[in-house]
Every structure is written in C-alpha cells, then in structure tokens.
Amino acid sequence: MAFDLSITRFVRAFVVILVVLALVSVVGLYFESGLSALPEPLLFLYISVVLAYGVFRQELEHPRVQVAFGIGVAGYGALVYLQTGGIFWLVLGIAAVVIIGRNVLFLRE
Numbered sequence: 397m398a399f400d401l402s403i404t405r406f407v408r409a410f411v412v413i414l415v416v417l418a419l420v421s422v423v424g425l426y427f428e429s430g431l432s433a434l435p436e437p438l439l440f441l442y443i444s445v446v447l448a449y450g451v452f453r454q455e456l457e458h459p460r461v462q463v464a465f466g467i468g469v470a471g472y473g474a475l476v477y478l479q480t481g482g483i484f485w486l487v488l489g490i491a492a493v494v495i496i497g498r499n500v501l502f503l504r505e
Contacts, residue, residue, distance in 0.1 A: 407451055408451055411444070411447055411448045411451045412448070414444045414447070414448070415441070417444075418437065418440045418441040418443075418444040418445075419441060421437040421440065422434065422437045422438060422441050425437050435475055436475055436476070436479075439471050439475060440472065442468045442471075443468035443469060443472065446461065446464045446465045446468055447465065449461065450465070459499040459500075459502040460499075462495065462496075462499045463496050463499045463500060466492045466493070466495045466496040466499065467496060469489075469492040470489045470492035470493050470496065472488075473485045473486070473489030473492060474489045477489060
C-alpha cells in the first residue's frame with residue numbers, strides 16, 4: 397500500500413512539473429516570438445492539463461478524458477506534420493483519431 401501511494405505521489409508531481417513547464421513554454425514563446433509561435437506550446441499545454449485532470453481525478457480510464465487527450469494528441473500530430481512533415485507525426489495523428497472514435501462509441505453506449 398505504501399508503494400502505491402509513493403507511485404501516485406511521484407506521478408502527480410511529474411504531471412504538475414509537466415503542466416508548469418508547458419505554461420512557462422507558452423509564456424516564454426509568447427514574449428519571445430509573439431502569437432505566431434503559440435499553436436504548438438498551447439497544444440502541449442492542453443495535453444498536459446487534460447493529463448493532470450485525469451491523474452488528479454483518477455479518471456484516466458474514462459472515455460471522456462481519453463477523447464479529450466486524443467483530440468490534443470491528434471491536433472499536435474497534425475500541427476507538427478504540417479510544419480515539418482515526417483511519417484511519424486502522421487501515424488500519431490491517425491492513431492489518436494482511431495482512439496477518439498473508439499471512445500466516442502463507448503460514450504454513446
């Protein structure tokens with residue numbers, strides 16, 4: 397039981413650090429490059445916040461959280477693919493859309 401609690405604390409601390417880094421990235425890039433540099437860090441912030449919500453509410457397995465996370469990952473994959481190309485980002489975006497579709501079907505049931 398103590399092991400589970402320490403893992404939970406570690407994961408929560410990691411997610412908080414991830415959200416803080418994403419927020420610092422958004423603010424820093426805004427002041428450095430203006431609005432044109434914000435789409436990628438804003439998507440990263442969105443994904444981090446959805447992950448934090450799922451971790452702290454213990455709802456990572458819930459289809460709503462998975463759909464929201466999948467939308468963020470699909471958006472991030474599409475954005476990076478359009479900016480740089482690369483088959484990895486295209487495959488990541490397609491996989492996220494498949495996950496979204498599967499979870500939307502679960503939400504309808």
